[in-house]
Amino acid sequence: MKKDILTLSDKIRFECAPGNPCFTKCCQDVNIILTPYDIIRMKNALGISSEKFLDQYTLIIYKEKKLLPMVLLKMNEKDKKCPFVSKHGCRIYNDRPWACRMFPLEAVEEKTYRIIADEDLCLGLRSDKEWSISQWVIEQGVAEYDHMNRDFFKIVDSLKRIEPEMSSPSPRLQDMLCMCLYNLDKFREFIVTTTFLHKFDIDLHKVNRLMTSDIELFEFAIDWIKFGMFGEPTLKLKGK
Numbered sequence: 001m002k003k004d005i006l007t008l009s010d011k012i013r014f015e016c017a018p019g020n021p022c023f024t025k026c027c028q029d030v031n032i033i034l035t036p037y038d039i040i041r042m043k044n045a046l047g048i049s050s051e052k053f054l055d056q057y058t059l060i061i062y063k064e065k066k067l068l069p070m071v072l073l074k075m076n077e078k079d080k081k082c083p084f085v086s087k088h089g090c091r092i093y094n095d096r097p098w099a100c101r102m103f104p105l106e107a108v109e110e111k112t113y114r115i116i117a118d119e120d121l122c123l124g125l126r127s128d129k130e131w132s133i134s135q136w137v138i139e140q141g142v143a144e145y146d147h148m149n150r151d152f153f154k155i156v157d158s159l160k161r162i163e164p165e166m167s168s169p170s171p172r173l174q175d176m177l178c179m180c181l182y183n184l185d186k187f188r189e190f191i192v193t194t195t196f197l198h199k200f201d202i203d204l205h206k207v208n209r210l211m212t213s214d215i216e217l218f219e220f221a222i223d224w225i226k227f228g229m230f231g232e233p234t235l236k237l238k239g240k
């Protein structure tokens with residue numbers, strides 16, 4: 001019997017291959033929400049800045065009274081295809097976003113999943129190839145994404161909790177939060193071109209790492225948000 005909620009030990013039958021008549025059809029007219037780590041991987045795979053990536057490949061949508069936007073992968077205007085799909089498959093396969101890795105599954109809660117694709121459209125679901133969900137998740141390289149997304153989703157939850165206390169978030173605050181999380185190259189520029197380094201006590205080795213590692217910079221951005229928005233002692237002001 002088909003279970004709606006799947007755990008890591010459950011099994012699915014699935015194989016996505018170029019021979020499937022549906023090959024790449026799932027890369028068209030689809031809503032793919034990007035996380036900050038998706039953007040780090042994709043912009044680095046493309047060799048462009050986060051600013052250029054956001055401009056060229058995303059739609060940034062704010063809902064009323066929300067501190068953070070939803071960042072969607074923008075489909076081509078003409079044919080509604082993903083800009084990265086080719087007849088041979090995904091051009092950035094090794095750095096494809098989390099949602100694409102998980103398809104035809106989606107996460108429900110921590111370590112629980114469900115199939116979201118329709119067997120009549122996603123013909124890979126008719127394959128005989130069997131996977132346990134845990135095998136599938138390993139094969140798709142999801143663990144690294146889950147690790148990076150964990151802190152992000154915690155911050156998203158914390159920000160959601162304070163939204164009702166704010167009558168309407170200022171566009172400046174929204175821009176700042178969006179920059180810290182999604183536009184890391186701009187955040188890096190912000191750190192070195194403003195009084196930031198005069199205000200915060202950050203040792204030189206750390207500054208050097210922030211200038212070269214997107215992962216360290218992302219973790220630092222989270223710490224700065226915790227400090228600035230929630231008063232957590234994650235950063236130290238100079239002279240205090």
Ligand code: SF4
Pocket residue numbers: 015016017020022023024025026027103104117121122123124125
């Ligand atoms: S629809 Fe399913 S089987 Fe077909 S290409 Fe997409 S993921 Fe693969």
Ligand code: SF4
Pocket residue numbers: 026027028032082083084085086089090091092093096097100
């Ligand atoms: S990023 Fe790759 S896998 Fe995801 S929709 Fe685009 S082409 Fe398909």
